Amino acid sequence: MDAKNRRRLLLDLLTGSERPLTGTALARDLRVSRQVVVGDIAILRAAGINIFATPQGYMLPKAPASSTITARVACRHGRDNLAKELEIIIDNGGRVVDVIVEHPIYGEITANLMLTSRRELNDFLQKLAAGAEPLSTITGGIHLHTVEVPSREVLNRIERELKAAGILVE
Numbered sequence: 001m002d003a004k005n006r007r008r009l010l011l012d013l014l015t016g017s018e019r020p021l022t023g024t025a026l027a028r029d030l031r032v033s034r035q036v037v038v039g040d041i042a043i044l045r046a047a048g049i050n051i052f053a054t055p056q057g058y059m060l061p062k063a064p065a066s067s068t069i070t071a072r073v074a075c076r077h078g079r080d081n082l083a084k085e086l087e088i089i090i091d092n093g094g095r096v097v098d099v100i101v102e103h104p105i106y107g108e109i110t111a112n113l114m115l116t117s118r119r120e121l122n123d124f125l126q127k128l129a130a131g132a133e134p135l136s137t138i139t140g141g142i143h144l145h146t147v148e149v150p151s152r153e154v155l156n157r158i159e160r161e162l163k164a165a166g167i168l169v170e
Contacts, residue, residue, distance in 0.1 A: 006030055007040050011049070020057035020114065054114040055124045068148050070097070071155055073162065074169035076141045081167055082134055086121050088161045089147055093154050097146040101135045111135055113145075142169065 001009070013021060013029060023041075027034045041051055041058060052059050075085055089096050096115040103109050115121050128134060136143040149155045162168035 001030075003040070006032065006036075007044055010037070010040050011044065014051065014058060014060045017059070020052075020054050020059040022057035026058065052112045052114065054112045055127055056114065056120055059114065068150060069152060069155055070146060070148050072100075072144050072146050073159060074142070074144050075136075075162065075167050076143075076169050077136075077167045078141055079134060079137075081165065082128070082136075083121070083125055084165055085145075085162065085167050086115060086124075087118075088165065088167075089145065089158055090115060090118065090121055092158045092161065093150055094158050095148040097148055099135055100144040100146070101139045101142075103138055109135060109138075 010026060010030060013026060023034045023037045026037045030037065041053075045051055050061055052061055073089075077085055086096055096113045098110050098112050098114075100108060100110045113124070115124060147155070147158065149158065159168055163170070
């Protein structure tokens with residue numbers, strides 16, 4: 001299969017998936033190396049296609065439901081409260097879209113998280129435990145999360161619980 005057809009098939013796989021797909025899984029399906037997939041993703045992005053790289057794998061952004069509220073919450077905590085923070089958001093029905101920090105040299109850095117379940121959260125926490133550092137270490141624990149929630153009531157509950165846990169920055 002030539003590169004153009006392979007990239008078309010790669011897009012078809014991403015479009016047809018409700019969940020993120022790992023580079024390894026895509027490589028297996030396309031019968032190429034993971035490095036080829038990474039290169040194809042870079043070429044597709046350069047062509048203007050918005051592909052998210054998340055801790056769970058690659059995905060195309062889905063438009064939130066028209067009833068979904070998107071908000072940003074400012075948080076501050078050490079590594080010891082990272083799981084607690086994300087659990088509060090997820091357990092109350094929120095989706096953690098990303099994490100945003102303000103780097104002193106590079107400015108705003110955003111990393112896609114796309115966490116919606118305890119399973120995804122546990123996978124994320126295992127990757128951190130393997131030696132990675134959260135972005136918030138750059139800023140002494142201060143960061144933003146973009147969250148998607150089904151209602152203002154859910155957002156208010158998340159903010160109340162984050163505040164009670166000493167995590168919400170007001």
